[in-house]
Amino acid sequence: MKLLIVDDNKMLVEIYTTGLMERGFEVIYSISGSECLNILKKEIPDIILMDIMMPCMDGWETLMEIRSNPVTKNIPVLMLTAKALTIEDINDYGDYIDGFLIKPFTLDGLSERIHDFNNKRQEYLDIVSEAHKICSDSVKVDEWAELGREFYVIKNLVSVFEDEYGELFRDSSIKTGLPDILDRIMGKCRKRGEIFFELTDELGLSGILPEEFRDNTICITRSG
Amino acid sequence: MKILVADDLLDNRYLLESALKSSGYDVVTASDGREALDILHIAPVDMIISDILMPNMDGFQFCREVKKDRKLRKIPFIFYTASYTSPEDKRFGLGIGADSYIVKPVQPGDFLEIVEGLLKGKDRIMPCEAVLKEIPTEEYLRDYCSRVFNQLERKISELEEKNQALLRSESALKNSERKFYELFNNISEAVFMQKVGFRGERSSFIEVNDTACRRLGYSRDELLGMNTSDINRDYLKKDSEKISELKENGRINFEALHLRKDGSAFPVDVTARLFKMGDDEYIVSLARDLTKEKESRVRESEALERIEDNLIQLSILNDEIRNPLAVITGIACIEESEGSKEILNQVDKINNIIRRLDKGWLESAKIRNYLMKYHGFSDDGEEI
Numbered sequence: 001m002k003l004l005i006v007d008d009n010k011m012l013v014e015i016y017t018t019g020l021m022e023r024g025f026e027v028i029y030s031i032s033g034s035e036c037l038n039i040l041k042k043e044i045p046d047i048i049l050m051d052i053m054m055p056c057m058d059g060w061e062t063l064m065e066i067r068s069n070p071v072t073k074n075i076p077v078l079m080l081t082a083k084a085l086t087i088e089d090i091n092d093y094g095d096y097i098d099g100f101l102i103k104p105f106t107l108d109g110l111s112e113r114i115h116d117f118n119n120k121r122q123e124y125l126d127i128v129s130e131a132h133k134i135c136s137d138s139v140k141v142d143e144w145a146e147l148g149r150e151f152y153v154i155k156n157l158v159s160v161f162e163d164e165y166g167e168l169f170r171d172s173s174i175k176t177g178l179p180d181i182l183d184r185i186m187g188k189c190r191k192r193g194e195i196f197f198e199l200t201d202e203l204g205l206s207g208i209l210p211e212e213f214r215d216n217t218i219c220i221t222r223s224g
Numbered sequence: 225m226k227i228l229v230a231d232d233l234l235d236n237r238y239l240l241e242s243a244l245k246s247s248g249y250d251v252v253t254a255s256d257g258r259e260a261l262d263i264l265h266i267a268p269v270d271m272i273i274s275d276i277l278m279p280n281m282d283g284f285q286f287c288r289e290v291k292k293d294r295k296l297r298k299i300p301f302i303f304y305t306a307s308y309t310s311p312e313d314k315r316f317g318l319g320i321g322a323d324s325y326i327v328k329p330v331q332p333g334d335f336l337e338i339v340e341g342l343l344k345g346k347d348r349i350m351p352c353e354a355v356l357k358e359i360p361t362e363e364y365l366r367d368y369c370s371r372v373f374n375q376l377e378r379k380i381s382e383l384e385e386k387n388q389a390l391l392r393s394e395s396a397l398k399n400s401e402r403k404f405y406e407l408f409n410n411i412s413e414a415v416f417m418q419k420v421g422f423r424g425e426r427s428s429f430i431e432v433n434d435t436a437c438r439r440l441g442y443s444r445d446e447l448l449g450m451n452t453s454d455i456n457r458d459y460l461k462k463d464s465e466k467i468s469e470l471k472e473n474g475r476i477n478f479e480a481l482h483l484r485k486d487g488s489a490f491p492v493d494v495t496a497r498l499f500k501m502g503d504d505e506y507i508v509s510l511a512r513d514l515t516k517e518k519e520s521r522v523r524e525s526e527a528l529e530r531i532e533d534n535l536i537q538l539s540i541l542n543d544e545i546r547n548p549l550a551v552i553t554g555i556a557c558i559e560e561s562e563g564s565k566e567i568l569n570q571v572d573k574i575n576n577i578i579r580r581l582d583k584g585w586l587e588s589a590k591i592r593n594y595l596m597k598y599h600g601f602s603d604d605g606e607e608i
Contacts, residue, residue, distance in 0.1 A: 009547050015554030053543055082546030084539065084582040086589075104550035104571060107557040164579065165586055180597070 001118060004045035005029040006036040006062065007080070008054040016049075019107035025114070033057030037065055040072050047114065049080040049101075060093060067096050076121060078114070085164065087182045090157045094185070098153055100160055124149065130208045137203070144199045151192040152213075158189060225343060226250040230260040230286065231275040231304075240273065240304070243332050244339070257286030264296055271343060276305040276317070277375065284320060284368055291321035300342040302326060304335075308375055316371050320364065409434040413510040414482075418452070420498070420505040424467050426452055430506075439513060441485035457481040457489050470498045470507065482511060490515050524595075531592055538585045542578050549574060 003025050007013050010031055017027045028043060030036040034057055036048075048066070052059035059079060066072045076098040083089075085100050099117055101110070128145040135141050197214070200206050227249050231237045234255075241251045252269065254260035256278040264272075272290065276283035283303055290296045303317045306328035314325045324338055408415065414436035419427040432447045440447065440455055452463065458481055469476050475497045481489045491514040496507055553571050556564040 009551065011551050012547065012554060015551060015558060019554060019558055082543040082550065084542060084585070086586070103546045104553040104575060106553055106568060165583060180593075 001047065001114075002026040002028070002043075002045040003114070004036065004039065004043075004048045005080075006031075006033065006048065006054075006059070007051040008032060009051070016107075016110070020111060020114075023107065023111040025111070033059070033062035033065070036062055040066065040069075040075075044072070045075065047118065048075055048077045049114075050077050052079060052081040052083045063093065063096055076117070078117060080110075085157070085161055087161065087185060090154070090161065090185055091181050094154045094157055095150060097157075100157055102164075124152070124213075127208055127210075127213070131203070131205050134205060134208065135203045140199075140203060141205075144196070144203060144205070147192065147196045147199060148213075151189070151196045154185070154189045154192065158185065225271070226252065226269045227271045227273060227339070228252050228254065228260060228263060228269040229273050230254045230257060230278065230283070232256055232278040233275075236275065243336065247336055247339075249339075257281030257283060257289070260286055261289055264290070264293075264299075268296070269299060271300045271302070271339065273302045273304050273339075276303060276313075277307045282372070284317065284371065287317070287322055288320050288364065297321070300324075302339070302342065304328065307379075308371065310374065312374070313371055316367050319367070411435065413512050414439050414492075416452075416509045416511070418507045418509075420467065420507060424464055426463070426467070426507060436511070439484070439490075439511075440482065446485075455482050457483050466496075467507075470496060471505075474498055479514070480511075491518055528592065528595060531588065535585060535588055535592065538581065538588075542581055542585070545574070545578055549578075 001024075003020060005013055005016055005020075005027060006029070007016075008031050013029045013031060017029050020027050028039060028045065030039050033054055036050075050059045050063060054062075057065075059081065063077055063079075066075065066077060077096075078099040078101055079097055080101045080103065082103045085102065089100075098121075101113055105113065124145075128141070131141050131144065132138055200209055225248075227244055229237055229240045229244070229251055230253070231240070232255050237253045237255070241253060244251050252263055252267075254263055257274070258281040260272070260274065261281070263269075274283045274286055278286075281289075283305070287301055287303070290299065290301060300323045301321065302324045303322050304326045305313075308314075308317070309327050314327070317325045323342055326335065326338065411433070412435065415431075415433040416429050416436055417431035419430055421427055428451045429448050432444060434444075437444050437447055442450070466476060466478075475495060477493070477495045479491065479493055482492045483489050492511040493514055494509055494511045496509040499506055499508065549571055553568060556567040556571070
């Protein structure tokens, strides 16, 4: 599996490169957003690990460049960052990233996360190719697959957020309510789930979607 | 049958006259004893009904004159009075020869019965010579004076009572006026009162309170000659719309800028009400000074900006700690030694602290958003 690490911290890049190569990954790296874009002109990695806080072109900018290029737009990008995940991040970039990993990680821990992500992704890709066999309308199936991917990414981001800060929003002693933006994200996520599952039934694909992929519950809800 | 009625009050005369006429009697009237005597000397009557308290010649004197006159003394004489009501009065009245003494009020039926009864027994009425003999002039005058004096005293005490009541109500009125004066001048709102003209325009101020004068820097006399356009900076030609809205809803509320005498302006919240007094419509406007509120809003928004700066600093610091932490973790993993496990333990502890800091930051960010949403601030502290 070929990884592209993008991080302005040279020492960290060196450590992750060494450590991940020792654990069986093929690793290339860049220490800035623009260097990353240059590398992508020649090589297409399986997964990109992207830092956010970088001088000149930051991780988000680089991400948007990658997504706007037809050649690179489908490469999964995991944000590997020292920055805390905020609801604003989810709201602004939730549609463009594939995961959010908060530093620090042990090398084993990081390797495990990447494998986890890849396995889930592979599982989903298998379901999608199965869907192509069942349903002849491949345009519709691709549409369905993308809808599902977007749904699962946001759901996943919300659950990362929930794990880290859920109690803050549920049991907060300060009764300031849930921010509107979080409400909007929840609404968007639920809506996506509904549309995705409707389309699943419509295309006759409900048989190939495992139980764990059929869960539409979003954890954070308004209390009172 | 002809009856003479003597009473100085027209209403009383009229009442008696119509009651008697409806029972079939002829009635002549006089407004005092003198006039009544004159009438009697011209044409005799069958009965006399007389009030007592009258000008020129009162009922007692009139009765005595009638009873002294040989030609008239046989005419039945009734006193009909509301003012001489004591037993002594009655005794005196009958003593000087009256045939009946009726104290008001009395039922019309009873009254007419007495009249009728006296007329039937008219011939049996004794000449009053004996009576006249028994009451010498001197005695008559003494009793008469005492009756009149009593009556006067009663009248005076009645007047005195009325006077006291008047004084009491006057002082109550003064107190109430004083109370409202204090309220009017000591409330924190500036109050302006205007009359609405027949074209729906406002008159100049007809009343202002001390607060209005103090806030605007004018004397009361200066303000009373002025109009809304003199003190309201954004006074629009659209005032007629405001007035029609007032007429529709009875009250309106709006924000405005008021101008002081020195030309400076300050924000106010105005509540205006329309009310009627007699046939005229008036507007009373209460202006609340918003200066302090606005100032505190600016302070709040400045504080909010400071919080915002601190939040950004905090988030940057957290990120800056995590990167070296990630490096340390990485190194500890690569150079596996006895100490590396402990290093990872410590890193975990530090990381937990950072996560707690993160939560604090998120919590603060949440409060900031709440302030923006519910206290009407946008990101730049401007009021929404």
